[in-house]
Amino acid sequence: MAEQLSWKVGGQQGEGIESTGEIFSMALNRLGYYLYGYRHFSSRIKGGHTNNKIRVSTKKVSAVADDLDILVAFDQETIDVNYQELHANGIIIADTKFKPVKPEDTDAAFYAVPFTEMATELGTSLMKNMVAVGASCAIINLDVSVFLGVVEEIFGRKGETVVQKNMEAIQHGYDYMKEQLDTDTSALQLPPADGQKRMFMIGNDAIALGALTAGVRLMAAYPITPASEIMEYLIKKLPKVDGTVIQTEDEIAAATMAIGANYAGIRSFTASAGPGLSLMMEAIGLSGMTETPLVVIDTQRGGPSTGLPTKQEQSDLMAMIYGTHGEIPKVVIAPGTAEEGFYDTIEAFNIAEEYQLPVILLSDLQLSLGKHTVEPLDYSKVNIRRGKLVTEGIEPREDKSYFKRYEVTEDGVSPRSIPGVSGGIHHVTGVEHDETGKPSESPANRKAQMDKRMRKLDELTKVFPNPIYTNAQHDEADLLLIGFNSTGGAIEEAMVRLEADGMKVNHARVRLVHPFPTEEILPLIESAKQVAVVENNATGQLASIIKMNAGYPQKIKSILKYDGNPFLPHHIVESSKELM
Amino acid sequence: MAEQLSWKVGGQQGEGIESTGEIFSMALNRLGYYLYGYRHFSSRIKGGHTNNKIRVSTKKVSAVADDLDILVAFDQETIDVNYQELHANGIIIADTKFKPVKPEDTDAAFYAVPFTEMATELGTSLMKNMVAVGASCAIINLDVSVFLGVVEEIFGRKGETVVQKNMEAIQHGYDYMKEQLDTDTSALQLPPADGQKRMFMIGNDAIALGALTAGVRLMAAYPITPASEIMEYLIKKLPKVDGTVIQTEDEIAAATMAIGANYAGIRSFTASAGPGLSLMMEAIGLSGMTETPLVVIDTQRGGPSTGLPTKQEQSDLMAMIYGTHGEIPKVVIAPGTAEEGFYDTIEAFNIAEEYQLPVILLSDLQLSLGKHTVEPLDYSKVNIRRGKLVTEGIEPREDKSYFKRYEVTEDGVSPRSIPGVSGGIHHVTGVEHDETGKPSESPANRKAQMDKRMRKLDELTKVFPNPIYTNAQHDEADLLLIGFNSTGGAIEEAMVRLEADGMKVNHARVRLVHPFPTEEILPLIESAKQVAVVENNATGQLASIIKMNAGYPQKIKSILKYDGNPFLPHHIVESSKELM
Amino acid sequence: MATATTFKDFRNNVKPNWCPGCGDFSVQAAIQRAAANVGLSPEKLAVISGIGCSGRISGYINSYGLHGIHGRALPIAQGVKMANKDLTVIASGGDGDGFAIGMGHTIHAMRRNIDVTYIVMDNQIYGLTKGQTSPRSAAGFKTKSTPLGSIEQTLSPMQLAVTTGATFVAQSFSTDLKDLTAIIEAGIQHKGFSLINVFSPCVTYNKVNTYDWFKENLTKLATIEGYDSSDRQAAMNTLMQHDDLVTGIIYQDTERPSYQQLVEGYSETPLSEADLDLGAEAFDQLVKEFM
Amino acid sequence: MATATTFKDFRNNVKPNWCPGCGDFSVQAAIQRAAANVGLSPEKLAVISGIGCSGRISGYINSYGLHGIHGRALPIAQGVKMANKDLTVIASGGDGDGFAIGMGHTIHAMRRNIDVTYIVMDNQIYGLTKGQTSPRSAAGFKTKSTPLGSIEQTLSPMQLAVTTGATFVAQSFSTDLKDLTAIIEAGIQHKGFSLINVFSPCVTYNKVNTYDWFKENLTKLATIEGYDSSDRQAAMNTLMQHDDLVTGIIYQDTERPSYQQLVEGYSETPLSEADLDLGAEAFDQLVKEFM
């Protein structure tokens, strides 16, 4: 029996590949299996190879699997491009329609199944994906009845007949495959799952849900891959809390509109990817200088420029920390899982308001678009903290002097009144200003205000929850692996294998990348013989940040991948061994 | 006799303060004195205190002086704000018109002179600045006839009478002052200068002249302080080489228009300051990804956001190195003097074309707007290198395949054909592409192209002329002072004083900030007991870069100033001593 | 609303740093008067401005004020209004701010029709950066950036506004304090976006479009018999015939609802007063949708 | 000019990755035909495009091509033309590219009148990002980003162009290959900026503005008796009357010189061929001015 299974479906974009994976995994999720999906797709609408690789397990999994058990192919390209991932007792099932050819150099079993033909017989070729799902079930010995709920949900509003037809298609695929199957597939059969209901969502859903839970009322955004889903979720949900999404004319408008809304006292934000973030840099500086809360989500994708818009990368780190001219306090958070995406988004809004500064929540394509089983989210852990917001009780001043919105305080945070609040009138400007917001060029004032603003970062590494996620069993490790965002899962799996080979490995995943939690990570670096920073980029950006803050330029090595694909555990295992 | 003299004129903006300083210094320049000016001004058009502090010397000077010899005041504020800079035998001369009050706690001599009254008598109060110039001459014992040439140049086209009247005003001021003068001013008298003709220009002039000499034909720009003078110079000069300046609708248009023009084979560029640079980040990424040459000048000013637009700061360093999402090869150069501004601008254009990438030339307000005596520029040192530009002789390909514009080469640079060249047709895109420019998502191609692009930086620290300016007399220094851009002058003067106090001090000024010349600076850091990085910013950006690249996080200390004013030598002397 | 206010309530302690004689002084005064006339209290007014000499205006009015970045007054102002529908939101800035770098936002704000009153201080030049050509400069206009005279077509904000579907399009002259005040009042009261372009002479850098020049060249729409500001085509024709040099309310569409009125489910009360807590029940419901 | 070319000379080896049936195929074909018809040789044509499905077009024509960043095709194209006046420069992209994020550049390119032919593939939607509302979407149009229907005023690029002083304003429909080709030819030959808005249906995401819809709703200007494309006011009125749904050359001003013609001292030969060396003498002269 397999502990886990890796299944992939592939074909041309626009042919229903996505829904095949979707239906298959939804059903498995409902049985209580843990899933981890990754979609390979191109920057075009129809055509071009796409595939969806889904890992199924009875335990939590957080990485794309190294290899593959079952490959479902809707075209020859899918076979050619992916068959090498199959291990020896893997299986290919391919639509007879394209006359599939089995590659010579594989031990995997090969079955041509008339997906399209059977679907057409049932009424429409569109159901070929259902046939493929059924055939997959036959291999892993899954009772097709589990699909009823899912199919009803998806096709229910089209009527009972459609539901029935689709269930039939699944059943036909199952039956056909069962009949053909002449290989021993016991190694591909999963033990029963725990039957727990768990959420199954992409990282962007988790982030969007986090924003909604944090009390967002206005999202201003411009579409872009791989961020658009955040906007699309909230378009549906914000009206339920009297709020809305505005699709702006560009990202500059999105960021500045969000600033305006935050200034006026609501929680508002925007989400984009690299090109949009580059355009927002001036706005982010305005937020920092005027101390107006602002949350911006950056779903990283392959750069630079338009780059590889549908591919995984983690190359915006430096630009997010250091982008915008001049110096502002800014917080950059990098959740590693959908769960963290949810909680950290809420925390991003809290920090933005408590510290009155821009917070960039960094995600990456693998996290944002990968569909994963998510552990229950605990609403009781959610709290909304608005910091020094003052909405009433301000003493009126006879002399019409302004409210000291930028009062120099010990923690750098000043009381904040919002438009509409009587007695709270003040001026806000991106020009250097005095305590009331009046422009000032006085050197002493400049220094006081600059120091005040920068002071906000002093405590942040202390108050942020788990700035470094650590899995460090060893007082003295042979190797410390460091990563951020979605690489964590692959690192954890690599650790297990390296440990099995007798290596002592610790793992530190940086969740707060700016301000950098030097003190928290330093002991781990010092106690490790060797340090490797695992990043989906070409220049080792996180490694640079660590060197800048913690030193040890010699000891810190990089494991890099920048070909558009996520790390698989074996990449990290191999590179780690090479380093030692 | 004084080796050098520090003179300041102050008053309300829009009252001719600028021209007072201008005329005074032009004449001194023509006598062969070395000058170093710094203007204090506000972000408004009329009103607000402004002053112009000019250092005059028989030797090259490159810093604002710590103290002041002569203060010419057109209002009381000028006295109140500036008198403390005067040393004991300094002199204040103030217009009687505003009934000037001498501060109590100063030993400086004080004279009220009827600047306005005398000017009015001569025909117009506008000539009060001439009277003040004359009075200044009386103090330093300068023959007023030296002003004739300057006055003729400025007022010549208004007719002989105007010239004469102005000369008379100078003479009257001189005579009046001579008569009043009852202090010993021998310490304020300069030895005669060498009579050499030298250029007297602001850093922006030097940069603009550099661009013109480098062969620029189109400048696309949007006005902003303190960059606009570059544009204003070229508006007058480019038509002489058949070129032009286009004032665009914004900085995004400016940068992308320059990219278009470079793509089509001319040298084109833009110049701006922080806010503009933040807006250009996406365009800079396009230049990097498409390997299209692009030069951008960033004249740094007080940030963040609109910040202190008329004040000195060096806080864009990180944003210039790391701005733009994803990873591109980029070069960032930081000249320290007007001379370097000229040569480095030419080099920026050469590097941009040779390496086919964006080059950011960093200046700062002190360098860009300070008016300085400039050593002769050697035209014979100018050479124009266009790299692998191919404009003819490309073999036509029967199969209509594209020219390999992005051929993978050892040095990372590919042959570059431009529109119009037969046989050179290819595609250019910010999307990841193959050797001919066709979009490609292949992982192997991605890696090859990414590596190729980044390879361009490998040799740069070697080929760039003097990536680190060093004044290092000591094998083992007690202190290594490091700076960039305009702080060099103050550092050099501080060195002299620290050495006089028995300290061994070396100086390294970083001229190439990215890629960072680690090897060149490392020996200096290693051989110094203590390292202090002198920067006009709040977070120690250059220090961070050095730590990231060269290590030594403990040894490297910061001397920072971020109140909007330039470093004076004594700041560095004092801070250095504190560090030791 | 609080007790009746006068324009003095909208004065603060800050002395404007504009040049003596700058047209912007009167614009400031007109805003203060209009605000008082429509019965606002200072804390219910938010003035959002861009960067330029004119952009300093948000600091000279006793109200909430935000001086943002160059060209972005409008998106910021729209965000403010969306957050708190009870505020009166005035966006303001220069012709460079709104018609050069901010051109895109201006067009889209007009299309979107969020209830913001946008006042442009149009001096046909860049004041703060010391006199360069603006999109409003006339052909042949000589400035630092066009020493030989501008060679681009002058932008017509009024025609643009009419064709873009703006629901309130007006023009005024900064010395016509009474007219200007009345127009600003009407703009504030208009439900939807209003664009008010004000000729506000730059006495320092624009020696062509002076007070006298405008006095000579402007025609008040009130003097055109039978002018009907609800007729879009007539508005367009009048603008073309007068080379845009008219003052008054050029076009107003009182029927099209504002953006906020059109947003499905948009709050009836200021969002800024909402309780942010979702509640465990609503949260559970959302979570279930992913199961 | 080289030997006569045919449209096949403008075909390359790249298979477009547009959806089958996408309107952009015909636009590509029309550009290829027009280029051949006016006698261009491929290396003298530069196609500069934005980001979107439509933006891919620069890669599908055998000519120099640059696929830039979202919304910036026009400033890039203007830079190219300024650098080499002998090139024919076509800028192209989608309605989102040109009228949302690129709106400001579009207006200013029209004002500036540099000799670039701008072809917008207007499908009233964002194709590449999978179907969101564009400024060209009709009110009530339902998309991913406006599930309840768009509530913003639809942008009229043609009216904007006419009021902005564009010197060549035309509209076409991607299936009218002959008309479209002729219009592109005219645009290329026009001295100055030309805007050609092409209705180019998105068969995947826009189920409202389909081929059939356009066939039913478009009026050819050629069928309007006495239509005079040199009369600006008439152009404006016709657009208003037909709700912009006309095809043909709407307005052309053949008198206003292009920007390049107006630049004092601008090169008569391509700047890209200039010798960059200033020469010691000229340099000395420049240096002396600072002494």
Ligand SMILES: Cc1ncc(C[n+]2csc(CCOP(=O)(O)OP(=O)(O)O)c2C)c(N)n1
């Ligand atoms: C992004 C950016 N670019 C340029 C500037 C410099 N700048 C400040 S104000 C201004 C234009 C001023 O003209 P206008 O908007 O007409 O205002 P006015 O001063 O005439 O009132 C410019 C270009 C800036 N602050 N930010």
Ligand SMILES: Cc1ncc(C[n+]2csc(CCOP(=O)(O)OP(=O)(O)O)c2C)c(N)n1
């Ligand atoms: C700065 C930036 N923002 C957003 C995107 C994402 N994006 C790519 S194409 C596009 C719009 C596509 O619509 P349109 O311009 O109409 O072209 P079409 O695909 O319809 O031809 C967007 C928003 C981007 N590439 N760059």
Ligand code: SF4
């Ligand atoms: S420069 Fe012109 S616009 Fe600016 S304050 Fe002075 S008069 Fe007004």
Ligand code: SF4
């Ligand atoms: S999505 Fe629409 S615009 Fe894009 S290629 Fe397909 S049909 Fe054309």
Ligand SMILES: [Mg+2]
């Ligand atoms: Mg202006």
Ligand SMILES: [Mg+2]
């Ligand atoms: Mg479109």
